[in-house]
Amino acid sequence: MAKVWGLTGSIGMGKSAVAKMLRREGVPVFDADAEVHKLQGPNGALIPAIETRFPGTTGPEGVNRAKLGAAVFGHPQELKALEAIVHPAVQRSRADFLRRNRARRLVVLDIPLLFEGRGKYRLDGIIVVTAPGWKQRARVLRRPGMTPARFKHIRHLQTPDAEKRRRADYIIDTGTTFERTRAQVRRLVTCLHAKGGR
Template sequence: MTKIVGLTGGIGSGKTMVANFFKEEGIPVYISDERAKIIMDKPEVIQKIQEIFDENVQKEGKLNRKRIREIVFKESHLLEKLNAIVHPAVKKDFKQWVDLHQKYSFVIKESALLFEQKLYKTCDYIILVTAPEEIRVKRVVKRDGVTAESIRDIIRNQLKDEDKIPFCDWVIINVDKELVKKEIKNIIEDINLRNNSI
């Protein structure tokens, strides 16, 4: 039975880098956000999403994500409706993906909202990626060219790491790339040991 390892972390924590390190080690990784974007480009999903908005949220046959973000940021009831379309579709897509990777003892499910969407309850193990706030802010400012204050706003609105830690099996403090790589090798070993002892 393939085990599901949840991988999460707040903005700027470096969870994408950690996910890529797992890929380099030959572990299948499901990036929830990437898959959600693919799903949201399907014509039947575009149609369902369009139906919840009063204005046209399409651009050249695809969803105008920027406009959708602007609307749902102000109208939370529309965000709930949007999530009610996208989340079940991603859940179904993930199940199909796991079925394709049955020969692996475990797979990684990367999701920024693992706790917010209660997805952690469907995981066998959980890894949290964290880093000091100043480092996180600097990373995102450099990556996205946004203001430090806007990043701090996002961090304040995200669930705090200390609230997630009690539910996690491993916490990766991402400040040194080489140390993180070593830690990932140890985690893989640890997961395999746990799986074999079950």
């Protein structure tokens, strides 16, 4: 049975880059965000339910993220309604992923809101991706449509980076060069394979 590790990190910390590095090292990674994009994309399985609950937020290209975001951003009840549609579907996809990869030594679940969410995960450990605050801010503010106010609000909603690092089994620091980050990932994979015992 595969060892299951959770990968998380606050916005702009470089988690997606680390997930790609893990895949290059041969580790299967389940990307919850990518799964949501697929489910909400063109002909996505969740489009009918989202359109019924949030009329006018979908089209031929799938969910219109700006419209759906406007419908739920700052509205806790609406956000809960959306989560009630999305979360069960992602959980089913994750269960399928774990079944397909049960013979592997280890797998990683990329879970952006591991500490903030209400999901229950059976994990063998947690990997936290981190970077200095100034670098996080610079990365996030380069994103289209991002503003300092929105970034501040997102940070307020997320568990502080220091707390995530305190609760981590392993930490990957992306505040350094790409090569040094990749070296950290390679060392981590070697260590996790050794822990797997196979």
